[in-house]
Amino acid sequence: MRRVTLLLSIVFFVILIGCSEDDVVTPHERFDKYVEHWSNQEFSKMYEMLTPESQQEYSTENMVDRYTKIYEDLQISDVTISYTKLSDDELETSLEEGTATLPFTVEMNSMAGPISFEYEAKLTQIDEGEDEESLNWFVSWDPGFIFPEIKDGGEIGISTTEPVRGEILDRNLMPLAINDTVWEIGIVPGNFDTDSDIEKVASLLNMSVEAIDSQLSQGWVTEDTFVPLRKVPESNEELLNQLWEIDGIMGSEATGRVYPLGESAAHLVGYIRQITAEQLEEKDPEVYSPNDMIGNTGLERVYEEQLKGEKGVRIYVTKEGEEDITLAEKEVKNGEKIVTTIDANIQEEIFNSYDGEAGTTAAIHPKTGETLALVSSPSYDPNDMVYGISQSKWDSLQNDPKNPLLNRFTSTFAPGSVIKPVSAAVGLQNGSIDPNETFEIEGLTWKPEGWSDYEIRRVSESNGPVDLRDAIVRSDNIYFAMQALEMGEDAFLNGLQQFGFGESIPFEYPIETSTVSTSGNLSDPVLLANASYGQGELEISSLHMATAYTTFLNDGNMIKPTLLESEETSQVWQEELITKEQADIISEALRGVVTDGTAGYAKNANLPISGKTATVELKLTLEDEEGAQNGWFVGYPTEDQDILIAMMVEDVHELGGSSIAVEKVTDILEKIK
Template identity: 40%
Template sequence: MGKSKLWMIGVGAALTLAACADEEAETPTPEEAEPETVASPEPRAQKFMDLWQAGEYDTLYDEFLTERTKSAFGEEIFIDWQEELDEQLSLSERDIDWQLGEEPWLKNEPADIPLTIAMESVVGEIEFAKTLSFVYEETEEGAEGEWFAEWDPSFILPNLSKNDNVFVQVSETERGEIVDRNGKVVAGNTDAYEIGVVPGNFDRDDYTERLAELLDMSAADIDAELDKPWVEPHHYVPLGTVGPDRETLNRLFAIPGTKRTKVTMRDYPYGESLAHLTGYIAPITAEQLEERSGQGYGQGDVIGREGLEEIFETELRGKRGGKILIEKTAQNETITAIDNSTAAGDTIKLTIDADLQRKVYREMDDAPGTAAAVDPYTGETHVLVSSPAYDPNDFIPGIKQSRFQQLVDDPGQPFFNRSAATYPPSYVMQPVTAAVAMKQGTLDPAEGIDIDGETWQKYASWNDFRITRPNPGVKNPIDLEKALIHSDSIYFAIQATNMPDDSFLTGLSEFGFGTALDYPVPLSASQISESGAFGSEGQLASSASGESQVRLNILHTASMYGTFLADGEMKKPILISDTEEESLKQELFNAEQAELIRTALVEAGEEDGHELVGKTAVLKSDKGNMGWFAGYDPKVGNLSVAVMMEDEEDAAAIAEALFSDD
């Protein structure tokens, strides 16, 4: 009985304790304090990112870093080192993609912001991910707090720490080639040799003059290089670059103390004939460095300076690569922070026939002029020549100042791209005027007009202004065929003034006057007049035969004459081979009208004494007689040609060379 009682007491005690515990659990306790929320860090984060992208490190340091960050790194690391690395690695165009998390923002918890940092560098694009933490700190007692960033050097480069050293290994890429329609290289790369000497092994008294002659330098140039402060007797001093000319190389290496290093050099096999199209490459200038900031260029790099080398610089240059190495002083090891592969530049294929281009250029014999040949059915440019020209190879590896000055002083202006300019066309304009008038319905090709005398004016109000024709003895009546054969300016003036309102102006605009061609190489637009309109009816009348202020671009001229072959369709001129064909204008006139003009141009060619179909013109001036030809070869019929020679009358002879088999 005693044991049972004790058990019961124990149970009672347990129940009593449980009851007490329930009572305590039910007793309310003071509420825990809610976490204190603060304003969103987004405005501060946005300002931080903007200043970071702009490289405003001073402001970031003064206004946006936590005190702990400042204490750990100081201005020397955050400001000075970042600026040094920006310059050393050409870091620029920093792009920061970031996203803020969800509210609430708590006073005692950091706001972590995931970042993706992308920027250009001397070894190409760098991209890496980081998390930037913003901490809420009170700026002074009693004042409202603000968000500040926790920063370390790994936000400059991955794995970068204080006291590390940074090195760069740049891997150059091969510049892309420019080739013609047949795959022949017009701007490419060839093996060459950098030539230098070791001063301690080089007898300056005996060999400087000989070395200077072989390197196309002056003795003073060589002395200047060897006398630079850094040069020691055992140092290698680079002096110049020569191509793979075995005879020259053998003569160079016969000089004691010379050394060579194999390099790649730009080469222009077609020289002057394609110079205004290819352009050339040369060392980058300070101005170009500034213009291309953020694109990975540095001092000593080469860049396209003219022509297609400049226009397609990005494509030809390719993708530069290399490594950024970090020497970890604390761990006594070197790691690779960035490793970018290279990619060769693109090949730019032209529609130009390089052999034909060179043939035409040589036929011009350095006389000032320009020529173009286009396929009227596709728009492809086979020839676009400017004469005289310079040799792009003179700029590789660097043009001598004396040679450059010689080119600048040349009265033929070899740097002037005549194919991009415009010139007064005279009678070459007449078939275009005829086409516009026929389209308007005001010119009946079979209807003859009686024209008497050498000069004409429509109204006496023209005062002393009169239209003069070159062949007043042609028998009346004068129809379109006779007018084109004999370049009858009066006939075309009458046709132009017979068109109602502004229809002649509108018709010429349809042919492309006043609009620059959409073409990789910038070309001046052909013009009706300086104002783009006719100031008087007399000006309109004289413009019908290419007088007054009418100016034609050579490629545009070839394209317009191509419409006579293509039955009134004008194709967009193409220079790059993979460009899609495009019709600029259709139905400028109909097939029947095209045949009428072709027939007349056949007779005009025969009248001028050559086998080509087209128009010639000679413009007399104090500087000489400017000669024009525009037309095509009836035996071939796949190229429309225009030639302008500034002081040579027989432009047709240049065009004939274009079609000959020689």
């Protein structure tokens, strides 16, 4: 009898297990579905799986809407839920009793980093119909499923810590862009004479009267309230003194972005401004918010990612009368410090030398490639752009015929005769130019056979046969046109390409690519001839021009320009463009330009200088008799070769042509050496 009873028990257990696996939904199967919805943040479907008691206690607003808001606010993603399944014995008991408890672990990512917690899910078996197959499992839910810390009440809080923007420094750690003390200027209404002083304040702060009125009329403003209007850099003493004289004007110290070099480095360093709606759409919402400042131009924009840093974020639970509980925290990461190779003193010296004239200059160390200055003139004050520029001042900048908003050092220009040493190097390298070969050239003009009315013109007649040195020293256009036509388009074009024409310059700051022509070829003989002496459609940036000249000071290797102190120096951009002997030939000729040629002003300097001049004719058509002129001088100390300056001055027709550039570069070298 006992054996029969035991056998029946075993059969009953097998039948029970079989039913639970084949016909009856197990708590495992039900919770798996719940977890799937949870991982996909399908909160409405999760709500449908709650017990009637849970649904009665927590409405969809308390559960679904709260889940949605919290997960959106905390930027929850990658939700993973894992749990340990019941043993066979535990499963049998749960099927018999209609309840099951499943401990689970939740892991997720948030705006403040990973969050994980452990909790228990209690499931109840409920009959949804008349037969056994209608039995199903439902979850007993409470807010602890969101986070255990809010099971018995409490609110989720988020606090952020703004990163400190990284500073931009020159090679000597002098500031180019820093976070410095500024004055938050505001009004205390009870002490302020609105009728008589508001227009004066509006004018001084580059604000409209309407904007100030709007600030003063806000609901929270009282007679004794300090109402902030605008920040003013501490260095603007003249403006601050005028403001302090007005009753009711007060200031509080704050921190703001300041550009100590002002106009001298505006195009290079750039400035920050409040992010626009369009930029906000393009940026990562975890990094930028509507009130953030962002690099708008210059180095501020180029290195925005490094300078910006990362916000610190803390997610916590707050309960009345209790200490806050931290759920996740990401430490603030301040912006990186950007140390450049720029020399602030040289940058200012070069900019000031323009004295309002238009032009651009690049100064580099010809042996290391370190960029010492990148200047665009005229300019603007970047501090105005950050702290408010009046409409009239903005209109003045935009309407100025010299275009101070244009960044000239990123642009390309016709180089004129300063390209001749490069043309010479191309011919020497491919063997088409013999430095000792002379040409008998008569008169000031020359026209190859078969040309129509167009003639090549040179600036002065030679006293005898012209060789390479004489052609560089006296800047003979005819000599170089003859040589280019003799070597042909393919050889000359190939040589220019080896010097980096048509190739992006390997530089941290975006610079326009230098070009040989609008079409990229020199198949037209007139275009080919003109290109040989830097006219026609040939264009090059001042930085590329300076870089090309490093070839003559480094035994035929063109050095790669660098901008950051962290970059490796003395890297070769283009190797063995010419031999050491050929480089010496050109270098000696560049010294001759000063001692015997077109850069005579530099001959009287207190140090020996070498270089090349150019007066570029900017004719609209080949038939134009006369047009505007740009003047170039690429110069460097002949002996102590630690700086090379490529300067271009615009519209030099009435300033003495290229001699104005020679004077400026010479004076700069004398001051800084």
